[in-house]
Amino acid sequence: MEPDFLAAFSQPSTLTQVPHKNDIAQGEKKKFINPTSLKNPKLEELQMLLMDWINTTLKQEHVVVKSLEEDLFDGLVLHHLLEKLGSLKLDVEKIALTEKKQKHKLGVILEAVAQYLQLEEKLQKWSVDSIFQKDLLSTLYLLIAIAKHFQPDLPVPSNINVEVVIIERTSKGLRSENAVECITESRENLEDQSQTDAFDELFTHAPDKLDDVKKALLQFVNKHVGKLGLNVTDAESQFADGVFLLLLIGQLEGYFLNLREFFLNPSSAMEMLHNVNLAVALLTDGGVLDFPVNAEDIVNRDMKTTLKVLYCLYSKYKTREM
Incomplete structure (x- = not known):
């Protein structure tokens, strides 16, 4: 019997990004907007805004876009x-x-976009295959990035969260996981980005100071996970599976995480993503994070995102006594 999420997707629908189980190859992982999120008024507002923007921009070319994923x-x-x-x-x-x-x-075209926007491949939330397969989520991320670069004053609706379904085909069959993903930043983050701007400035204009920041954050981390007999030497790689992050949160928050709730030795990207999603949820619920975090960025070893998360923990607990 197919999992419930596939049974739901197999119903007749006009939604273009609905996956078919045969479209997912062995070892492949795909992410889709859950059909239940497609009626989100803010998501519909975002799509209308982007279509109006494209149609206005290309009015002289007589281009009329009626569906983002179908027409792009x-x-x-x-x-x-x-x-x-x-x-x-x-x-x-x-x-x-x-x-x-x-x-x-x-x-x-997408290679030109990446070069023009100075985006590394691991930071791109779209691909040739996902855009060509008419994936709405990837198409939205691409257009938002283009708009943010070329027309930063475009009034993109803030704080749009959608439920996504992540599907992976393993040797044991299909596995799925639900997660909530923030497509656009919250208004608070747009208005007050002092921390984000500081890290952007650090990565862009002061890379010589980056090692000092890493050392300070790792010293803070090891001060706490050292109680468990652990030691972190590489923030980029050792936090990617979420285990050290969860153990650090447990130490700082003073509670024990049930081993049934996460994978202590994750063996796949799906299990790593589960761990990081759990960590992000705990930090968000605890009011530690003041900016949206895409768990996949940490799994994909995005150093800036990882350091920003660690800095949030450092800011809250740096004065804690040992």
Whole structure:
């Protein structure tokens, strides 16, 4: 019998990002917006805003977008948009008719976006395959990034959270996990980004001081996890599976985490994501985090996100007596 989430997705629907179990290869992991979140008024507002923005920008080109995922998947509209916004001249055909040519064109366009926005591949929340497969979540992330760079004054609705379903095909079959993902930042974070700006400034303009920050945070971490006979030497890799983060939270908050609630020795990306999602939920509920965190960024070893989370813990507990 199929899991409940697949049974729900198998019902007749016009939703374009509904997964089919046969679309997920062995060892592959895919993430989709749960259909129940698609009627979120704020999500619908975001889609309408982005469509109006594209249509207004490309009015002279007589482009009319009625569905983000349906109308942008082949790269044609994105090509027009980047030429208009950034005066980018891409060496690709205006019109690509075959699937092979469309995917090639889309790849060239997304590579140009990454270079123009100075985004590392591990920080991109979209891919050629996800956009071409008409995945709404990836398409939204891509458009928000483009808009934020080229038109930062666009009034993007704040604090849009959606429930996502993460599906992975393992040797034992399909596994799924639900998580809540923040697509856009909260208004508070948009208005007060002193901590975020400080880290951005550190990474961009003062990389020579980065090692000092790492050392200070690791000293703080080891001061507490050392009670468990543990030692962290690499913040980027050792927090990726969520185990050290959960144990650190337990030490700082003074409670014991039941081993049934997390994977002490995670053996897959899905189990690592479960751990980090749990840690983020605990920190959010405890009022420690003051900015949205995508758990996948930590699993993917994004140093900036990891250090920002550790700094939040440091800020709250740095004066705690040993």
